[in-house]
Amino acid sequence: MTAAPHRDHGAEELCTAGVHLYAQALRDGHLLADEAGQAPCLTGFGLLHPAPDDPARLEPVAPAAALNRLLRGSRARVADEYRREEQLVEQLEPLLRTDWPQATGTGAGTPLLRLHRGSQRINQALTEVMEETYQEVLCVQPHFPGLSGPRGEAVREFAARRDQALLDRGGRIRTLYQHTVVHLPAIHAYNERLDGDTEARCLDELTDRLIVMDRRVAFIPADDEGTLALEVRHPALVGYFATTFDRLWRLATPTYPEPVRRPTLNGVTPRQRAIAALLVEGHTDAVIADRLGMNVRTARDHIARLAATLGSESRAQLGYLIARSGSLEAEEAGG
Numbered sequence: 581m582t583a584a585p586h587r588d589h590g591a592e593e594l595c596t597a598g599v600h601l602y603a604q605a606l607r608d609g610h611l612l613a614d615e616a617g618q619a620p621c622l623t624g625f626g627l628l629h630p631a632p633d634d635p636a637r638l639e640p641v642a643p644a645a646a647l648n649r650l651l652r653g654s655r656a657r658v659a660d661e662y663r664r665e666e667q668l669v670e671q672l673e674p675l676l677r678t679d680w681p682q683a684t685g686t687g688a689g690t691p692l693l694r695l696h697r698g699s700q701r702i703n704q705a706l707t708e709v710m711e712e713t714y715q716e717v718l719c720v721q722p723h724f725p726g727l728s729g730p731r732g733e734a735v736r737e738f739a740a741r742r743d744q745a746l747l748d749r750g751g752r753i754r755t756l757y758q759h760t761v762v763h764l765p766a767i768h769a770y771n772e773r774l775d776g777d778t779e780a781r782c783l784d785e786l787t788d789r790l791i792v793m794d795r796r797v798a799f800i801p802a803d804d805e806g807t808l809a810l811e812v813r814h815p816a817l818v819g820y821f822a823t824t825f826d827r828l829w830r831l832a833t834p835t836y837p838e839p840v841r842r843p844t845l846n847g848v849t850p851r852q853r854a855i856a857a858l859l860v861e862g863h864t865d866a867v868i869a870d871r872l873g874m875n876v877r878t879a880r881d882h883i884a885r886l887a888a889t890l891g892s893e894s895r896a897q898l899g900y901l902i903a904r905s906g907s908l909e910a911e912e913a914g915g
Contacts, residue, residue: 586618590830591625602627605640613638661824665787668820694811695802702809703738706791706799709811710742713793717746718825719755720790722873736766740773747776755780756828759851760873762835771836781832784854785871787824795822852886855879859898 589595594602598619605611605628613636622628627646628638696702710717743753753774761767762782771780791799798821802808812818834840848856851872858868869879883898892898 586620589621591621594625595619595621598622598627602640605638606643609639611638611640612636661787661827665824668817692812692814694813696809696811698807702799705809705811707742709793709797709799710746713746713797714749714751715794716752716754717743717794718790718792718822719753720787720825720828721755721761722758722786722789723761736770740770743774743778744776747774747778752777753779754825754829756786756825756832757782757835758786758873759784759833768836778836779834780836781829782835783828783832784851786873787828790821790825792818792822792825795819798822848886848889852882852889855882856886859883 598621601619631637631639696705759782798812798818802810869876
């Protein structure tokens, strides 16, 4: 009986045969090339490489090194998504301040762009669309709403009922958090409360809030204060938002239901590597804090620890030591 042909897949969804053979190679220290033929993805993704003295024998790359190399360039891809989003916002800015007539809609009474004012109206619009959603909701949450106080509990309670109704219909929810909020007890409790197909991941930097429902309707902020939201039904724009989410999702670190811990490399933590990249770009402490979703005092504390780890005595010297230590390369690899 011949084995089933190998299915093409990405590195983020390693096939069963690949996982088994990679674990065997790590345990035994090598794998015969004929055996590896069952999972050509292992050599394709660089998890196995020919032994210098015997091409018929393949040796495994250490998991941490393999992960770093597979994720290399992730920061560049995230930066590219930021640039594309900024261009889109710049192009749509003149439209955000206008209430467009019904004639511009995808159908009778359904405008392509609808501006909602005030938190009550925004939540009402979200609920109305959510009730018509059956497949999936994609969320970008740089900040978790309603974290404390009686009003916060009411917000979480209402959102949980709304999300659970979708899960009960067989839908799924995928959420991207900024790394500074993903470990908050309120977020953990919220995820644990939901019963169904839910996943969460985190990134050092995120776009502003985004919600995409069934890849047909999207909600994005329309001002800096959170009092305006734009409901988008234009297929091209909604498709763009969904694609942006999918690309960021592939670069993000899983946190729920199975968390993945990013390693500390050469004494530099993942958060310090993110800060290092922004330091080398010449950003101020305030900008770094804003980009990474933390206050300035916390950012400066991380910078001081980074300087101590690298033995820097000045900010100018710190940039040189970051480059020499390979911390930026590690950050690109770690996403």
